[in-house]
Amino acid sequence: MGLTKTYGEGDSAVAALDRVDVAITKGRFTAVMGPSGSGKSTLMHCLAGLETPSAGRVLIGGTDITAMSDHDLTLLRRDRIGFVFQAFNLLPMLTARDNVLLPLTLAGRRVDIERFEHVTTVLRIADRLDHRPSELSGGQQQRVAVARALITSPDVLFADEPTGALDSRTSAQLLDFLRSSVRELGQTVVMVTHDPRAASYADEVLLLADGRVAGSLTGPTEDSVLAAMKGLGE
Template identity: 70%
Template sequence: MSAVVSETGRVGTQAAVAASSLVKVYGKGDTAVRALGGVSVAFQAGKFTAIMGPSGSGKSTLMHCLAGLDNVDGGSVHIGGTEITGLNDKDLTKLRRDRIGFVFQAFNLLPTLSAEANILLGLELAGRKPDKQWFDTIVDVLGLRDRLKHKPSELSGGQQQRVACARALVARPDVVFADEPTGNLDSRSGAEVLDFLRMSVRKLGQTVIMVTHDPVAASYADRVVLLADGHLAGEIQNPTADSVLSALKHLGA
């Protein structure tokens, strides 16, 4: 297995996802913006990590690079033992399909399909059959059993995001990336989704990496990674909303 950078910056082999000296620049010349300035960080398997920082800190850019949604200008990203920064488009697409789950702020459900069809769409496109027992486990944990035949327009925002969570998990990915997953939800629905993400880590062994601006959402995580101006600015273990808010204030968020 390839060596990766551990959570403390030392070399190790236990990380589910790791970035080493990651650089991302947007634009050229005088207008160039250095969104990431040599970030090295790792994310332990079977843990829930939140990425936070002030607006423009690079948190969304970091997630997009970690997930293979954006190219990098320097450094490397590993998912398990695979360096994804060296993959061609075909192999990268296959890796994202087979080993990564995504939950976005916009639920990204197809309006003409039922909840069940939306959950299974990725597997269908990949020509894979679902594991019925795993599907049933996810559906029951998320409380979607009596909503499977409903279309997105017949579901609340919270229910739609739970469908999106089920879709992300049904393929048993190595890691789930959640980008502001509660951004379009009221506090109650948001708490339900965060409860599930935390439960998926603790009971189902999932690895979750979430970008959020909300200290309450971050308090559901096992660890918070802080960014400022494209650089690591610290981390918080076992975060609370208050400890996250205090850290963000020190960063000028």
């Protein structure tokens, strides 16, 4: 609420976010789009607790994360937030199963077998769990990374340009999986993307321009997203 993020001081100060008010709907797939420099990545980093806003508050499930200590923020990111990035960041010496379960292992948490089986089935990696990353295709590695992000049942899954390094077929598969996690697992997903086709998989598109909310689209299509971006000067 009222999120502001300023870099630098005095005359050289740049406002990446300017009093942004955003409400992310639980159990929905929200895409964040805008021209380069619009503040979309900064917004996601603030919402995920990776950056501290200069002003305003971020609430996740009723918890004000802007008031948290660094230690408590670290625990919150580990236990209640999932991340998917362009790089898969899988550990090469671990099997797919152990990579998926890594967040629970590090937290000393018990594995919910039903959740594990559901996630790996939805993401179609149940038959690849004994393979190491080098034995998996790029798309399979990305699915393992998504499963790892979902295994803790996070309040929110944040995806930062997750299709940027993928070919069109693998990209479509990943977006299908993200949409499936919303519809079949009840997951809340927030994805930053520059790709209108990727945004068309979302339930809603949030548009940013010059660090401010410039509009939104419900039930987006690739054409409607393209038209909206053109209206922002992209």
